[in-house]
Amino acid sequence: MSSNNHELNKFPWKHVIGLALSLILTLIALWVVVSLSLPTVATLTIIVLLAVCQAFIQLLMFMHINENHGRGYRILAIAFGFYIAVVVVYGSLWIMWFTV
């Protein structure tokens, strides 16, 4: 409990940096779409890469991914999250391919 309180009393730099980085990456994505007139494939590639970067930043800064306790749960949770992401993204592409 005491170590917990100590943790709570520190200024949450990690979260502030995470928030700032997330905002910057989002603004870059917006700028790429609005201000640069790149070919569609290039635009999509860039914003997908930025999104993946942001996902990792959030996992590191907000989601305690590199903490030590509860490793088993975390691996399971990430595996399930990865499974859902693949199913949703790949499944949607597969279904929608017909119209693309």
Added chain:
Amino acid sequence: MIENIKSFLGSFFVTGDPMIYGADASIALATIGIVFYLTYFKKWKWLWDEWLTTVDHKKIGIMYIIAAILMLFRGGVDALLMRAQLIIPNNTFLTSQHYNEIFTTHGTIMIFFMAMPFIFGLMNIAIPLQIGARDVAFPFLNAVSFWLFFLAAMLFNISFVIGGSPDAGWTSYAPLAGLKLDPGVGENYYLVALQISGIGTLATGVNFLVTIFKMRAPGMTLFKMPMFTWSTLVTSIIIIFAFPVLTIALALMSIDRLFGAHFFTIEAGGSPMMWANLFWIWGHPEVYIVLIPVLGIFSEVISTFAHKTLFGYKAMVWSMIAISVLSFTTWLHHFFTMGNTAWVNSFFSVSTMIIAIPTGVKIFNWLFTLNKGRIEFTTAMLWALAFIPNFTIGGITGVMLSLAPADYQYHNSYFLIAHFHNVLIAGTVFGVFAGLHYWWPKMFGHVLNERLGKWAFWVFMISYNICFLPMYFIGLMGMTRRMYTFPSGLGWEPLNLVITLGAFGMGVGFLIMVWMIVYSAKYGKRDTTGDPWNGRTLEWATSSPAPEYNFAHIPQVETVDAFAHMKEKGTAGNIYKAPFQAIHMPNDTGIPFILSVFFFIAGFGLVFEWYWMAIPGTIGIIVSMIVRSFKDHEDHHHIPAEEVEQTERAAGRLS
């Protein structure tokens, strides 16, 4: 000037229909009545202190259930209006526009504002008690979840008197729901209200996941948890992964409608089919979000009233986990006919058939639990027993629908309507009714009247079959869903008449149930033991209604059915044995309610695109969150040991 005000009011309030004026009048009268009652009996402070600011999971659960029953009434009236329109051919009771609005609000309210809150209410009441905890992991967040749901439900409900209801179906498919084909505020209500209540739902998912992982009583390993706790855990995981998809889909369509983007329009490279795709990526797991918890309730009820440990505990758990994994792989079966390749349809056809297997495993487990049990036919048990055959009919017709080639015949016909009401009513509605009867004593300290309960059960269950079984046949005869009227001479008249009679029979069943609740509050048998059913799990170890702190001492768990084991060993009394210690509890707070009111204001502003209202509302939301984050250190208190002793003595627990 006066002309301007007149034309504004004419479009702001829904006008021109006598039924709507009747609704206006009854809303005004009910509001005046409530305000008068609260003022005359000086209840405002009581309302604020005891309910609006509470973070107690049991009170939040009760509020969820009251709201859900009100919404069941609203959605039920919608259903009866639809059936009244379809009682005879070429009926002119409702116009097509009015009918469209009613089937849309019926579906949306029943799923988002009846089924889910009812289930969340039962989870709130039972889960912390079942795992031997004093509250959920995040009591503040729990109150936020409830108030977001409640004010979102109110926002959605005022649409029928202010501005007009959504009218594109509960699925709100693009391009029909897009700005071009559906101008006006109706669809905005749908998008904004579901977005707000969706935030609450997501928070509930996180809250219960953490509660179950982190707050179980010592000794309760995962495989010693009660089955309802397991089902809530699995549901929470599905919520966490499915609801973000709905959030995104709703946000994209809101951007389309409010700011002129083209995610789901045909022009400018948008894709209307992507709406269907995203909606059902969320929508199919959603089916299991409202089903899996009630499978847990049935397991509890059947095992309690067969007076046996649940048969095949591990098979039950693994089949729920299998359902949660598979539920994300079947969504396309909702739009087989939208035009996909043969491989796509085949894959989703097979995945849908596969998900029926774990569900079937569970059915057999319940049957084997009943086998050689001492079955006690209480009302809760009747609902659970009726669930098995009725739900199985729905399940089997579901497998019929999963065959992609055959689905071209069934699609959007009354066959489909019959199927999903068969699973959602026999599953979810029977389940929450069973849970309501089962946990009622724990909520209020008295048992619901069995005689009236059985009357309600038989009337409702028989009427339900009269209503929905003929729909399979009328569907095969060619009647499609969402028709606001039908011509004579197609041979549909007799079955439509029967269906309408069945629907009104269900209404009668509901009224008996309401009467039963009122009657039992006055004359119901008081539960002085805390264990009216000879229960098997920990919620029955404490007194009824459960004290604020749930357990004077946190129970020690050794086996599955922990309380049954304690009673056998004679250690059940350890939970309330003196001496007592001070108990650490969360403080009540008004912030969740105020925050949600700001959400309502911002939401209403967005619906009408009144940014002078939406922007201050949003600022209010942010300020509420900032205020909360600086009040972190003053959010808990201790109940002194003497007070615990007094409470236990008052409950008759100390001799």
